[in-house]
Amino acid sequence: xxxxxxxxxxxxxxxxxxxxxxxxxxxxxxxxxxxxxxxxxxxxxxxxxxxxxxxxxxxxxxxxxxxxxxxxxxxxxxxxxxxxxxxxxxxxxxxxxxxxxxxxxxxxxxxxxxxxxxxxxxxxxxxxxxxxxxxxxxxxxxxxxxxxxxxxxxxxxxxxxxxxxxxxxxxxxxxxxxxxxxxxxxxxxxxxxxxxxxxxxxxxxxxxxxxxxxxxxxxxxxxxxxxxxxxxxxxxxxxxxxxxxxxxxxxxxxxxxxxxxxxxxxxxxxxxxxxxxxxxxxxxxxxxxxxxxxxxxxxxxxxxxxxxxxxxx
Amino acid sequence: xxxxxxxxxxxxxxxxxxxxxxxxxxxxxxxxxxxxxxxxxxxxxxxxxxxxxxxxxxxxxxxxxxxxxxxxxxxxxxxxxxxxxxxxxxxxxxxxxxxxxxxxxxxxxxxxxxxxxxxxxxxxxxxxxxxxxxxxxxxxxxxxxxxxxxxxxxxxxxxxxxxxxxxxxxxxxxxxxxxxxxxxxxxxxxxxxxxxxxxxxxxxxxxxxxxxxxxxxxxxxxxxxxxxxxxxxxxxxxxxxxxxxxxxxxxxxxxxxxxxxxxxxxxxxxxxxxxxx
Numbered sequence: 001x002x003x004x005x006x007x008x009x010x011x012x013x014x015x016x017x018x019x020x021x022x023x024x025x026x027x028x029x030x031x032x033x034x035x036x037x038x039x040x041x042x043x044x045x046x047x048x049x050x051x052x053x054x055x056x057x058x059x060x061x062x063x064x065x066x067x068x069x070x071x072x073x074x075x076x077x078x079x080x081x082x083x084x085x086x087x088x089x090x091x092x093x094x095x096x097x098x099x100x101x102x103x104x105x106x107x108x109x110x111x112x113x114x115x116x117x118x119x120x121x122x123x124x125x126x127x128x129x130x131x132x133x134x135x136x137x138x139x140x141x142x143x144x145x146x147x148x149x150x151x152x153x154x155x156x157x158x159x160x161x162x163x164x165x166x167x168x169x170x171x172x173x174x175x176x177x178x179x180x181x182x183x184x185x186x187x188x189x190x191x192x193x194x195x196x197x198x199x200x201x202x203x204x205x206x207x208x209x210x211x212x213x214x215x216x217x218x219x220x221x222x223x224x225x226x227x228x229x230x231x232x233x234x235x236x237x238x239x240x241x242x243x244x245x246x247x248x249x250x251x252x253x254x255x256x257x258x259x260x261x262x263x264x265x266x267x268x269x270x271x272x273x274x275x276x277x278x279x280x281x282x283x284x285x286x287x288x289x290x291x292x293x294x295x296x297x298x299x300x301x302x303x304x305x306x307x308x309x310x311x312x313x
Numbered sequence: 314x315x316x317x318x319x320x321x322x323x324x325x326x327x328x329x330x331x332x333x334x335x336x337x338x339x340x341x342x343x344x345x346x347x348x349x350x351x352x353x354x355x356x357x358x359x360x361x362x363x364x365x366x367x368x369x370x371x372x373x374x375x376x377x378x379x380x381x382x383x384x385x386x387x388x389x390x391x392x393x394x395x396x397x398x399x400x401x402x403x404x405x406x407x408x409x410x411x412x413x414x415x416x417x418x419x420x421x422x423x424x425x426x427x428x429x430x431x432x433x434x435x436x437x438x439x440x441x442x443x444x445x446x447x448x449x450x451x452x453x454x455x456x457x458x459x460x461x462x463x464x465x466x467x468x469x470x471x472x473x474x475x476x477x478x479x480x481x482x483x484x485x486x487x488x489x490x491x492x493x494x495x496x497x498x499x500x501x502x503x504x505x506x507x508x509x510x511x512x513x514x515x516x517x518x519x520x521x522x523x524x525x526x527x528x529x530x531x532x533x534x535x536x537x538x539x540x541x542x543x544x545x546x547x548x549x550x551x552x553x554x555x556x557x558x559x560x561x562x563x564x565x566x567x568x569x570x571x572x573x574x575x576x577x578x579x580x581x582x583x584x585x586x587x588x589x590x
Binding site for chain 2: 051052054066067095099100131132176193194195197198222249251252281282283
């Protein structure tokens, strides 16, 4: 069995191989998250909330079920039980474990998970938030190619009490066209799901392993009417509305955490880091990717956090 | 809990024209903002909506898993709705791999199916997809044809099964749902009658003057100049114009005799049944 691993700064002991996670170097502290294979618990009482793939019971006990992949039980923010489907391969288990399950884990642990990639620029982290397919990981990778370390890809956890963003794990999900555009090799990469054009790309050499204060939040949109890209500050009320839509696993999260706790996190985040709408032209050929990264880099270099972000109210 | 009207068509068959007409009608016949359709802008295969409603990452799902989950998405959306839902559809009417209708029958108020001469569709589709006419004709004959599929990146819309042009028409005309069939050519030659039929089918309360005003507001030349002046969000990148000619029979100037024969052979039965042959 592999040694203990690091995820969002937690000590993880996993029966499932997780080659994308860094080893645990934090000394003798107790294990935070235990991942095992086994039979999924079956609560006697009815669930509180049911979605096609998700079931939630009292105390935030959560089950993710995908017929072709398996069942993922997540409990108390510390215990995960996996029951793989017959023909599932390990990489598919990892896709959901480091995706939806991580999101639920954050909610159970009282963190605010944002649907965003985070990149370190000048000692702070910018968030690139947005809906799936809008280009968060792509922009983060283009910034990576310009020397800016990855903090988190796709899911970024904000710790409200300390007002810090937690480094997730050194892996990006990138599609073939982006790998080619950034001249990254795709030999030996594992697909997100078998046959999908999206791959798990190790990023260990460009990863920021320590928590960072947020400096700016960019909500990424594509806009077919634009010729290049535009960055506009969102007024406070709009900033909250935009950010609210970016809560990762929002529907389930609102049932696990008291909604006021989530909104407190959002408002604290938005009070520290200005929220910008980052609208870019559709760019299927990725010809404008470098220019976009350059523009965001230049913007992030001069943007100032609104508060010091030391955790004080 | 509310139910759906599906505005269904093969691509490039007048669906957006009808939606803009309905948008205008919802504003008493005013010129619609083509880039901000509020009343009739909904689409049945929006990735963001799928993720929001099912609280799952669509990128982590296979195409088959997405298709299986789509009826659940409509159930969740219908439960939360407080007015009938209007959705543009390009999928064929089919069963999912789980054996249930992709568009749940019990959630369906009705379907408007728009159809257009496949020879004109081929010309318009080639332009829209930036493909050759032969590629468009090939696509229209392919029973496995899909929309929003890419081997290189993840598109904004969920993958949609088009099937062939004939298969698409048959799927909707045989679907066990209440239906209004609208022909593009009829909408051109007598817009007030045929847009009016759509209005009645949808149960919208509008008198003849209002319908006439909305027809006028979405006259082809007006849409084209709107697009020219302001751009249109639904025009794919690199494509010259979404609203291109808006006529019937333009294929006579664009297709070779061999291309015409190919389409008429591929789709003979359905073309005959719709009086296109």
